[in-house]
Amino acid sequence: MTDDRGTSHRSRAGAGRPADRGFRSLYFGLAAAENEVAKDPERFRRTYFDRWSLAEKVADHERFLILGPKGAGKSAAAAFVSLKWEAQLGEPSIFAKHVDFDELNRTQSPLTSLDHKLVSGEMNSMTDAAWKLFLSVRLLESLLSDPASSISRDPQAIRLLSDLQEAGLASDDYPKVLRRVRERRALIRVPFGEFGRSSSDTETLSPGQVGDAVLRLILQATTPNRHLLAIDGLDKAISENPAYWQTLAALVRVADTLRREASKISQCHIYVMVMCRSDVFRHTQFADAPKIAADGAVHIEWHAEAADPREVLLWEYLARKAEVDADFLLACLPRSVRVGKQGGAVEALRYVLEFTRYTPRDISQLFNTLQEVAGGHQLSGRFVRAAADRFASNHFLSELIAEAVGLLPSRVVASLDGVLGSLPARKFDLNDLEAGINEEGLADVISARELGEYLFLQGAIGNYDQSSGYVQFYHRRDTYKFKRRGSYILHNAVVYALNVPWNTRQLGD
Numbered sequence: 001m002t003d004d005r006g007t008s009h010r011s012r013a014g015a016g017r018p019a020d021r022g023f024r025s026l027y028f029g030l031a032a033a034e035n036e037v038a039k040d041p042e043r044f045r046r047t048y049f050d051r052w053s054l055a056e057k058v059a060d061h062e063r064f065l066i067l068g069p070k071g072a073g074k075s076a077a078a079a080f081v082s083l084k085w086e087a088q089l090g091e092p093s094i095f096a097k098h099v100d101f102d103e104l105n106r107t108q109s110p111l112t113s114l115d116h117k118l119v120s121g122e123m124n125s126m127t128d129a130a131w132k133l134f135l136s137v138r139l140l141e142s143l144l145s146d147p148a149s150s151i152s153r154d155p156q157a158i159r160l161l162s163d164l165q166e167a168g169l170a171s172d173d174y175p176k177v178l179r180r181v182r183e184r185r186a187l188i189r190v191p192f193g194e195f196g197r198s199s200s201d202t203e204t205l206s207p208g209q210v211g212d213a214v215l216r217l218i219l220q221a222t223t224p225n226r227h228l229l230a231i232d233g234l235d236k237a238i239s240e241n242p243a244y245w246q247t248l249a250a251l252v253r254v255a256d257t258l259r260r261e262a263s264k265i266s267q268c269h270i271y272v273m274v275m276c277r278s279d280v281f282r283h284t285q286f287a288d289a290p291k292i293a294a295d296g297a298v299h300i301e302w303h304a305e306a307a308d309p310r311e312v313l314l315w316e317y318l319a320r321k322a323e324v325d326a327d328f329l330l331a332c333l334p335r336s337v338r339v340g341k342q343g344g345a346v347e348a349l350r351y352v353l354e355f356t357r358y359t360p361r362d363i364s365q366l367f368n369t370l371q372e373v374a375g376g377h378q379l380s381g382r383f384v385r386a387a388a389d390r391f392a393s394n395h396f397l398s399e400l401i402a403e404a405v406g407l408l409p410s411r412v413v414a415s416l417d418g419v420l421g422s423l424p425a426r427k428f429d430l431n432d433l434e435a436g437i438n439e440e441g442l443a444d445v446i447s448a449r450e451l452g453e454y455l456f457l458q459g460a461i462g463n464y465d466q467s468s469g470y471v472q473f474y475h476r477r478d479t480y481k482f483k484r485r486g487s488y489i490l491h492n493a494v495v496y497a498l499n500v501p502w503n504t505r506q507l508g509d
Contacts, residue, residue, distance in 0.1 A: 023332045024376050026322040029364040031395075033076035037083070045083040048076070049320040051313070052298050055084035058271055059226070061263035064255055065292065066275045068300030069478045070403065070458070071359035074275035077300060078230035081273065085226055095142045095227045099172065102233030126208060127250040130178040133211035135229060135258060137161070137170045139218045139270050142227045149223040157217060163188050164214075169207055181207040188213075219261055223269055231255070232275045248276070249284035256292050278478040279457055301478070302358050309349040314356075314363050321364065337381040340502070348384055354492045355388045355396070357459035357475035365395045392493035400460055400494070408446070408454060415440040419451070420460070421498035426490045427464055433488075449484055456482040464489040 027043070030036045036044045057063040058081050066074045082096035140161055143149045151157040164170040167186035171177055180186065187204045190213045205213060234248060255272045262268040281293065302313050310330065319326040333352070336345040356362035370379070370387040377383065397417065404413045412419075422436040434448035455461045462473035463480065464487045471489055472480045490500060 022376070023374070023379060024371055026324060026329075026367075026371070028318060028367040028371075029321045029360070031361055031365055031399075033073070033079050036076075037079045041083055044076075045080060045087060047321045047323060048080045048084075049317040050080065050084075051316075052077075052300070054298060055081045055088075057298065058228075058273060059085070061259050061268075061271070063296055063298045064259045064272050064274060065252065065281075065297040066273060066300060067278050067281055067293070067297050069278055069357070069359065069475055071357060071361035072300045072302065073360045074277075074300055075232050076360070077298070078228075078232065078273050078275060082228055082230075085228075089226070093225045095146055095225060096230065097138055097142055097228070098230045098232060099138065100233040101174075101231070124246070124250065126182055127178065127247060128254055129208045129211050130174065130181040131211075131251050131254040132215055132257075133164075133169060133181065133207070134172075134174050134177050135231075135254060135272060136211055136214035136218055137164060138172070138229050139227055139272075140214055141170075142229070143218060143221050143223065143270075146223055146225055146227070148225055149221055151217065151221045160188070160190060160214070160217070164210070167207070169210065184208060215258065215261070218270055219265060219268065221270075222267070226269045226271065228271045228273065230273045230275065234274075234276045234280055245283045245285070248280065249286045249289070252276070252281070252284060252292060253286065253288065256288075256296050259296060279474075302360070303477070309347065309353055312353060312358070314353070314358060314360065315349075317360050318363055318367060332379055334379060334381045334384060337384050339385065348381065352384065352388070355391060355496075356493075357473075357491070359475065361399075362396070366391045369395065388493075389496050392497040396491075396493035397497040400458060403458055404454075408451075412442055412446050412451065415442060417498060420455075420490070420494055421500065423490060423500055425501045425503055426492075426495050427466075427487060427503070428490065429487050430485075452488065453482040453484075456488075460491050460494055461488045462491070463487075 027047075029047075030039070033044070054063070054066075054077055066077050068074050078098065082094055086094045140157070144152055144157065144161065146152055161170060167188060168180050169177060169186065169188070184206050186207055188207070188210045190203055190205050190210060231251065252274060255274050258270075258272050262270055278299070281289070281297075302317070315326050315330060319329045322329060330349065333348045335348060337348050337351045338345055339351070352366065353363075356366055366387065369391040370384065373387040373390060374383040401413060401416055404416055408416070418440045419433070419436040419442070422439050423432055430448050430452060433452055434443075437443055437446065437448055437451065452461065456463070456474055459473060459475040462471050463483045464471055466487050472483075473491070474480050474482075494500070495502065
């Protein structure tokens with residue numbers, strides 16, 4: 001018995017795991033790593049596709065900076081590292097703290113609110129000092145909660161933290177800490193010499209100096225356990241706010257300093273991980289940025305330039321998540337999908353990939369949708385096409401709009417689908433985008449170039465060279481830049497979700 005794959009059911013079932021592992025029973029993960037971890041941490045750890053040896057590189061103080069496009073799995077990387085360590089050393093041995101600035105923005109001062117009054121090129125030392133204090137205090141809190149730590153019962157360390165809290169210098173609201181450091185009002189008494197030694201001698205330090213003292217304290221501390229501080233939520237960064245970029249540059253510099261100092265100490269068990277979008281990091285221009293990226297960063301990338309769609313690493317990621325052989329997973333799909341009025345055939349693997357932004361989040365959600373659409377039936381091109389259509393409307397477009405909250409003016413977010421839905425065709429130019437903006441009454445809040453660059457970095461549109469037909473999507477290679485003068489192409493999922501015409505006219509007509 002054969003179908004539109006051209007192969008028998010029996011041979012396909014034998015390509016990977018046994019036949020009783022049907023497609024409907026496979027697990028493809030959730031949209032958010034934190035939800036996966038909360039639901040089943042052991043399965044998350046077991047099925048994580050660690051092609052970068054993250055846990056080992058962080059443990060050896062080799063890497064601390066996790067770079068990649070949105071949805072690439074940066075947050076998942078931090079969760080995996082702590083869970084892998086727990087599996088190796090035991091859960092009581094790992095103290096992991098996750099600071100998500102995206103979550104904190106809802107109740108505290110967002111990093112994007114920082115301006116030149118608080119952050120400027122002339123005051124880099126203060127911004128660095130505030131980050132040094134912020135990171136060191138988080139690790140001090142962690143060490144004081146560790147009964148095996150040499151400072152857990154040290155009255156000097158406990159008193160120091162109490163004084164910092166009273167002065168507002170131990171807040172998890174970074175802008176507040178920066179303000180206190182800039183004000184230079186509070187004076188903190190710090191024990192003179194090494195902590196843990198009985199001494200009445202103290203030195204009084206300003207807020208700008210105390211970060212070095214706290215850092216010295218946590219580096220001197222000994223413990224058999226590991227303390228990990230993960231900094232996340234730095235994706236909300238598409239803005240023309242130089243103060244924001246300078247703030248993130250300071251964070252990266254200080255985190256790298258902490259990593260290097262820790263690497264000099266034998267058996268030092270404090271670690272920092274910073275999760276940052278690739279395009280965000282490129283905006284944080286400072287002298288040592290290239291060296292830090294080369295020596296301290298892991299690039300979470302799923303290169304999608306392969307001529308053969310089977311070579312895209314996302315299939316390995318998905319197969320690992322489903323705990324099946326990649327060949328078995330690929331054999332579940334039909335060979336082709338018929339599209340368009342003429343019923344032209346498109347290779348199924350390429351068709352599926354082109355509905356995603358080549359990220360784990362998108363591919364997982366698309367395959368979950370495919371399970372819902374197909375039910376227990378054998379997959380066919382019709383089911384794949386229907387699932388892609390549903391994914392485009394229910395997930396891709398919703399995610400695209402949700403990602404814009406806090407990055408674009410609220411009026412633009414509310415009308416984003418209207419602007420994109422008004423485009424005359426999948427291939428368009430800046431004038432078409434401007435017309436959509438005008439039609440939605442948004443010309444007073446955003447320009448076509450501003451919105452175009454945002455959509456490019458979010459993976460909703462790509463650069464299009466009309467003469468060669470060459471297409472550049474940011475999500476396929478995150479070094480691509482938005483071409484401010486040129487033609488563009490709408491992502492397939494947006495075309496389907498908003499029913500934008502596939503073709504209408506030649507650009508420039």
